[in-house]
Amino acid sequence: MRTLCILLTLIVVLLSCKRQKKNLDRKEKSIDLSRSVTQPGVVHVKSIGMDFIVKDTLNSGWNTFKYTNESTEVHFILMDLYPEGKNARNTKNEVLPPFEEGMKLIMNNDMESAVTAFGKLPAWFQEIKYMGGTGLISPNKTAISTIYLEPGLYIMECYVKMADGTWHTSHGMYKEIIVTGPNTDLAPPIETVAIEISSKAGILVADNIPKGKQVFKVTFRDQSTHEHFLGHDVNLVKYDTTASLDSLVHWMNWMNPRGLRTPAPKGFTFLGGMNNLPSGKHGYFDADLSPGNYVLISEVPHANEKKYDVQIHN
Numbered sequence: 001m002r003t004l005c006i007l008l009t010l011i012v013v014l015l016s017c018k019r020q021k022k023n024l025d026r027k028e029k030s031i032d033l034s035r036s037v038t039q040p041g042v043v044h045v046k047s048i049g050m051d052f053i054v055k056d057t058l059n060s061g062w063n064t065f066k067y068t069n070e071s072t073e074v075h076f077i078l079m080d081l082y083p084e085g086k087n088a089r090n091t092k093n094e095v096l097p098p099f100e101e102g103m104k105l106i107m108n109n110d111m112e113s114a115v116t117a118f119g120k121l122p123a124w125f126q127e128i129k130y131m132g133g134t135g136l137i138s139p140n141k142t143a144i145s146t147i148y149l150e151p152g153l154y155i156m157e158c159y160v161k162m163a164d165g166t167w168h169t170s171h172g173m174y175k176e177i178i179v180t181g182p183n184t185d186l187a188p189p190i191e192t193v194a195i196e197i198s199s200k201a202g203i204l205v206a207d208n209i210p211k212g213k214q215v216f217k218v219t220f221r222d223q224s225t226h227e228h229f230l231g232h233d234v235n236l237v238k239y240d241t242t243a244s245l246d247s248l249v250h251w252m253n254w255m256n257p258r259g260l261r262t263p264a265p266k267g268f269t270f271l272g273g274m275n276n277l278p279s280g281k282h283g284y285f286d287a288d289l290s291p292g293n294y295v296l297i298s299e300v301p302h303a304n305e306k307k308y309d310v311q312i313h314n
Helices: 002-038 088-107 111-118 123-127 245-251
Strands: 042-047 057-059 061-069 078-081 129-133 141-149 152-157 174-180 193-198 202-204 212-220 234-239 268-274 282-289 293-297 309-313
Touching (some): 088 123, 088 174, 141 268, 212 268, 268 282
Parallel strands (some): 042 061
Antiparallel strands (some): 061 141, 141 282, 152 174, 212 282, 234 268, 234 293
């Protein structure tokens, strides 16, 4: 009987120690996560479905977005700086309805009526400033982009389309973000590859880029509104021998019924990039290049005809 009591006592002590160790481990992990999340200028974003899991308030200045796509669909981040007095309620009530109506008409091959529907967008929609973000990023991948944010109210959005042709934004993939001072202490990274983009020259970059970790600096010589109501951007895409570059060009135009629509074309892996920036601005994105074939491409109609697709080999 005495031996049994001793054994029971030892079991209780061991279980208590394990619980204390587990609680300590959880506490340490919580501290580490808290430090990484609250580090000024480093913005952790995650999508599990049609969502952005991210802080509501950010500091102005240079910010590095680390966007992990844990969903089953391709996404991106675009940071829209809204005019004063406008917010997410205006997005829901004034912006989404014309785009939803227009896309339904495009799906029915009625482009003329779709253009009329897009004409219902509010006048203030033209005042939105697109301040960068990430390029397209495939499921189970992480996009890293560094951009400069002015103070103001932003809408973080992704307007890729689901399999039925409806916008991700229509399923709630937009989030109001307040950017305020003081500025972060983050300095912009040092680039290893320089990219320039303009409406006349398209994308300009060296033909051969070394493998390994690269920091791309993207300078927007100018910015112009294309047929899809947006400007040009830069997306890094790796492709294999099964891929058709023509299918990618077609898919990169959301005004096509199949454009930006799940599933993405076969043979391509989206690795991030730099979303729309104003004329004269620049941003950065990181990528780890393994040997293979890549293309830098803009999400614009007829990207190949406008010199917005450049193949890269390493």
